Amino acid sequence: MRFAIILLTCVYITVGCTNKAEQLPKLNSKEVNNVITRMTDIMIHDVSNPPLASRFFAYACLAGYEVASQANDSIPSMKGKLNEYPDIKEPKVAGTFSPDVAAILAMMETAQKMQPSGKLLADYQKKWIDSCQTLGFSKEVIENSLTYAQDISKQILVYAKADEYNKISNYPRYTPGGKDSDWFPTPPAYFPPVEPYFHTVRSFTLDSANQFMPPKPVPFSTDKKSAFYQLMLDLYNEKLSEEHRQIAAFWDCNPFALQDNGHLMVGMKKISPGAHWMGIAGIVCKQKNLSLAKTLQIHTAVAIGLMDGFIGCWGEKYRSNRVRPETAIRKQIDPQWRPMLQTPPFPEYLSGHSTISSTSAVILTHFLGDNLAYTDSVEVRFGLPARSFASFNAASDEAAISRFYGGIHFMDAIEHGQTQGTSIGNQVLKRLK
Secondary structure (H helix, E strand, C coil), X not given: CHHHHHHHHHHHHHHHHHHHHHCCCCCECHHHHHHHHHHHHHHHHHCCXXXXXXXXXXXXXXXXXXXXXXXXXXXXXXXXXCCCCCXXXXXXXXXXXXXXXXXXXXXXXXXXXXXXXXXXXXXXXXXXXXXXXXXXXCXXXXXXXXXXXXXXXXXXXXXXXXXXXXXXXXXXXXXXXXXXXXXXXXXXXXXXXXXXXXXXXXXXXXXCCCCCCCCCCCCCCCCXXXXXHHHHHHHHCCCCCHHHHHHHHHCCCCCCCEEEECCEEXXXXXXXXXXXXXXXXXHHHHHXXXXXXXXXXXXXXXXXXXXHHHHHHHHHHHHHCECCHHHHHHHHCXXXXXXXXXCCCCCCCCCHHHHHHHHHHHHHHHHXXXXXXXXXXXXXXXXXXXXXXXXXXXXXXXXXXXXXXXXXXXXXXXXXXXXXXXXXXXXXXXXXX
């Protein structure tokens, strides 16, 4: 009899705790996008370069993903799927916590530690916690969720540190070559090369930056009958329609762009290519009314693809070290020629936007389907009108050709970038299965 009473008491306590957890309010997918947006704002503030931005997104999303994975059997662990991924221990929390709240807080905690101006997220986090209380989460649940999030974040930060990005600053200073075929800094700011050693960082799913090495670029030549001279002429003779100009501007995503106001150079607020695709992920997850856990799964896969895409692409950029159209055309054809877009500060081949856009399209198509029409309003807050697309592949193709319209890439860099990006996207999905 005594054993039966104890057993019934344990069952009552267990059911009571379960019901208490089930009665917690649920957060929706927009919370993930809101954190990504805040992270993007800080990246603009810090002028974070595109590869580094992808790294911030990846680890912040992984922190949120881990919380979701431990609370949801349909979200598999990354253990055994990502290179050197550790066994993330489940935190011990004395009391009820909300996996939803903990996941979002884990993202914020990780971003605050990784981004140079991450402390700017602290005020947003405080206000967000206040909003959770308004939604009905008790102070105890929020505190337990924060404790859980901080534990997960610490484990993810250890994994992040081991990718050896912090060793890049110890490498020799990269010096541009002196040949006409070599990349050289371009006006108006003549920025030094961005992340010449990013390909040395540990990837998530690639065996190395060389796994999907593209064909060699068309060889540089000043011969007017050569294939390279034709590449220059194709850009030089391109007559841009108003639609082409709008496409180039929409996908510009150059955080290094400057506006010359007489004696003053003013930086223009622009997001990175990766931030644009993370924004697209947020739009479609909201459109499909996905759960917080599924939204985290999709954002994390896209972020992983972005970082691996940049690792592969950047490995080729500094291997081939090819001259930008702006430098080559002005020297070989017309010294007065200017591209529509400002040239980013790194070598030309491959096109980074073409690579990571193709990677993102492959991943989003896998999760959400091949013909999901959506309206991309990511750039509206930066003064650009929204554009509608019939599919992710259609958007990716437009992002790629925008680099030709903008005058900052030759066509072979665009086409081979798309091929590499597609291969990397499929590699990410293969590893995440």
